Amino acid sequence: MKALAVDLGGTHAACALIEDRAILHAKTLAADGAGGLAPLLPRLAGALRSLLHEADTPASACAGLAFSFCGLADHAGGRVASTNAKYDDAPRLHLKAWCETSLGLRFEIENDARMALLGEWYAGAGQGMEDIVMITLGTGVGGAAMIQRRLLRGKHAQAGCLGGHLPVLYNGRRCTCGAIGCVEAEASGWSLPELCRAASGFASSLLAREKQITFERLFHHASAGDAAAMEVRDRCLKIWGAATVGLIHAYDPEMVIIGGGVMKSAAAILPFLQDYVARHAWTPWGKVSLQGAQLGNQAALLGAIPLLQGQAD
Amino acid sequence: MKALAVDLGGTHAACALIEDRAILHAKTLAADGAGGLAPLLPRLAGALRSLLHEADTPASACAGLAFSFCGLADHAGGRVASTNAKYDDAPRLHLKAWCETSLGLRFEIENDARMALLGEWYAGAGQGMEDIVMITLGTGVGGAAMIQRRLLRGKHAQAGCLGGHLPVLYNGRRCTCGAIGCVEAEASGWSLPELCRAASGFASSLLAREKQITFERLFHHASAGDAAAMEVRDRCLKIWGAATVGLIHAYDPEMVIIGGGVMKSAAAILPFLQDYVARHAWTPWGKVSLQGAQLGNQAALLGAIPLLQGQAD
Numbered sequence: 001m002k003a004l005a006v007d008l009g010g011t012h013a014a015c016a017l018i019e020d021r022a023i024l025h026a027k028t029l030a031a032d033g034a035g036g037l038a039p040l041l042p043r044l045a046g047a048l049r050s051l052l053h054e055a056d057t058p059a060s061a062c063a064g065l066a067f068s069f070c071g072l073a074d075h076a077g078g079r080v081a082s083t084n085a086k087y088d089d090a091p092r093l094h095l096k097a098w099c100e101t102s103l104g105l106r107f108e109i110e111n112d113a114r115m116a117l118l119g120e121w122y123a124g125a126g127q128g129m130e131d132i133v134m135i136t137l138g139t140g141v142g143g144a145a146m147i148q149r150r151l152l153r154g155k156h157a158q159a160g161c162l163g164g165h166l167p168v169l170y171n172g173r174r175c176t177c178g179a180i181g182c183v184e185a186e187a188s189g190w191s192l193p194e195l196c197r198a199a200s201g202f203a204s205s206l207l208a209r210e211k212q213i214t215f216e217r218l219f220h221h222a223s224a225g226d227a228a229a230m231e232v233r234d235r236c237l238k239i240w241g242a243a244t245v246g247l248i249h250a251y252d253p254e255m256v257i258i259g260g261g262v263m264k265s266a267a268a269i270l271p272f273l274q275d276y277v278a279r280h281a282w283t284p285w286g287k288v289s290l291q292g293a294q295l296g297n298q299a300a301l302l303g304a305i306p307l308l309q310g311q312a313d
Numbered sequence: 314m315k316a317l318a319v320d321l322g323g324t325h326a327a328c329a330l331i332e333d334r335a336i337l338h339a340k341t342l343a344a345d346g347a348g349g350l351a352p353l354l355p356r357l358a359g360a361l362r363s364l365l366h367e368a369d370t371p372a373s374a375c376a377g378l379a380f381s382f383c384g385l386a387d388h389a390g391g392r393v394a395s396t397n398a399k400y401d402d403a404p405r406l407h408l409k410a411w412c413e414t415s416l417g418l419r420f421e422i423e424n425d426a427r428m429a430l431l432g433e434w435y436a437g438a439g440q441g442m443e444d445i446v447m448i449t450l451g452t453g454v455g456g457a458a459m460i461q462r463r464l465l466r467g468k469h470a471q472a473g474c475l476g477g478h479l480p481v482l483y484n485g486r487r488c489t490c491g492a493i494g495c496v497e498a499e500a501s502g503w504s505l506p507e508l509c510r511a512a513s514g515f516a517s518s519l520l521a522r523e524k525q526i527t528f529e530r531l532f533h534h535a536s537a538g539d540a541a542a543m544e545v546r547d548r549c550l551k552i553w554g555a556a557t558v559g560l561i562h563a564y565d566p567e568m569v570i571i572g573g574g575v576m577k578s579a580a581a582i583l584p585f586l587q588d589y590v591a592r593h594a595w596t597p598w599g600k601v602s603l604q605g606a607q608l609g610n611q612a613a614l615l616g617a618i619p620l621l622q623g624q625a626d
Binding site for chain 1: 385443444461471472481483558559567
């Protein structure tokens with residue numbers, strides 16, 4: 001089965017022609033979340049049509065367009081449910097009509113973390129499983145859950161998606177979401193610089209010389225023995241450990257897949273989390289399998305076929 | 314529709330003859346979780362038969378026996394999935410066969426927090442809702458979730474049940490479940506005495522004179538101005554607030570129902586949690602309704618009819 005797919009992030013939109021578990025052709029457009037989605041739509045349609053042209057494939061050979069969105073999506077309604085400072089005009093747009101008019105195709109939309117889970121389930125680390133939690137560690141912390149082969153969505157499209165907003169430090173930092181001590185507020189790309197500045201010995205740390213503090217630099221300095229970097233690294237690992245245990249307790253998965261940009265440092269993260277979960281998760285039935293994501297930033301695109309086929313509805 | 318129901322706790326077993334949303338006859342037996350379930354079964358069957366006799370109702374007039382269990386239950390398999398120091402022989406017992414032989418009735422089993430949610434949904438605070446989280450504050454902290462009118466169960470019968478075991482203090486106390494900083498470890502009946510002893514000024518507090526520190530005594534002394542009691546009370550309220558926000562973020566409900574023995578002090582708890590959730594939960598679609606449970610310890614019994622009818626499967 002063939003399909004078109006879009007994975008829309010805050011700064012770029014990946015467009016692809018998919019056949020089952022393979023990306024046949026792909027093209028990435030620069031995008032601007034602050035500028036809204038409406039001005040991007042004609043460029044997306046153009047890019048998708050040129051992919052079809054390159055592949056000498058008529059649109060009618062595709063089962064539809066699967067649209068992965070960096071915000072909450074109302075899958076049943078075929079629209080964006082709510083945004084958070086990216087593409088804020090999107091909830092008002094009739095994307096189904098746009099897709100039918102400009103491509104002649106059926107339109108299905110889903111949140112990007114759920115799409116990444118679908119992709120990893122269909123073509124990556126989660127093949128053969130039916131109960132999966134996905135965690136993406138990046139600028140934010142995303143999540144999604146599949147329970148007994150069904151993608152967890154919930155009444156307002158929020159269920160399973162807010163793994164980064166489970167409070168793991170009830171008296172901690174205020175999060176951008178309004179809650180206190182969320183995983184994101186305590187251990188994510190956006191909160192990392194503040195976390196580092198609060199570490200003891202920051203002023204004399206190598207971290208203080210970094211123009212931009214990233215997890216890659218944090219792990220680098222920590223492995224070189226920088227005390228402040230080690231302190232922040234160890235704290236972040238424990239925060240992610242607590243979050244993983246919380247998600248296992250919440251959703252009862254047999255597998256947790258960890259993805260996101262921070263997993264470039266997987267060697268410093270995955271063994272810690274595997275050990276943490278083995279020691280602290282309450283799973284009398286056996287042991288949860290903890291795996292790194294396999295598909296990188298192609299995961300959400302490769303969720304296209306199972307989304308369009310409703311394999312996990 | 315009529316049904317028999319059992320609600321089995323660690324120290325007693327409530328038995329009832331139910332008709333729709335009413336308890337027609339009821340009888341409570343003393344029980345002993347440490348002694349196992351096998352010796353209790355003949356007494357349960359006797360009590361249920363005598364309820365039928367008193368009501369002049371043949372067993373055949375009942376749709377079945379709904380069994381609410383204080384541990385993890387495998388609903389589909391009709392058996393206890395796992396226990397935690399109460400009725401540890403239960404997973405090995407063939408309860409379906411026992412029920413058919415001794416009562417001639419169909420047998421359905423479910424975890425007690427899920428049964429309480431079913432009861433409140435069918436006959437109490439949750440009527441008309443389809444997306445509900447239930448939290449029970451007591452010796453432990455229990456939970457259950459209904460998502461889009463389906464009871465959340467999960468592959469190993471754990472999903473939704475472990476709301477008391479979401480870590481809300483990643484560097485906190487070790488919980489009986491093996492995790493760190495769980496809601497139960499930081500604010501429940503069993504952890505309360507230890508929490509109080511750790512409070513500043515405990516030695517000179519009225520709490521130190523209590524033979525047994527309960528939440529009822531804690532709230533009493535706190536409202537009288539005892540400093541240590543106020544400190545522990547305020548900390549517990551914040552822990553429960555963080556837990557409620559975490560459960561809202563996890564399951565996307567329109568309503569949270571708070572029950573359990575601690576809610577005898579509801580006037581000191583519910584307004585705080587309502588305000589906390591209104592300020593801190595991330596629900597762009599609107600406001601979650603926070604309600605006290607209405608059915609008290611009858612909730613699990615009144616879940617009998619929806620359980621036997623599979624209304625929330």
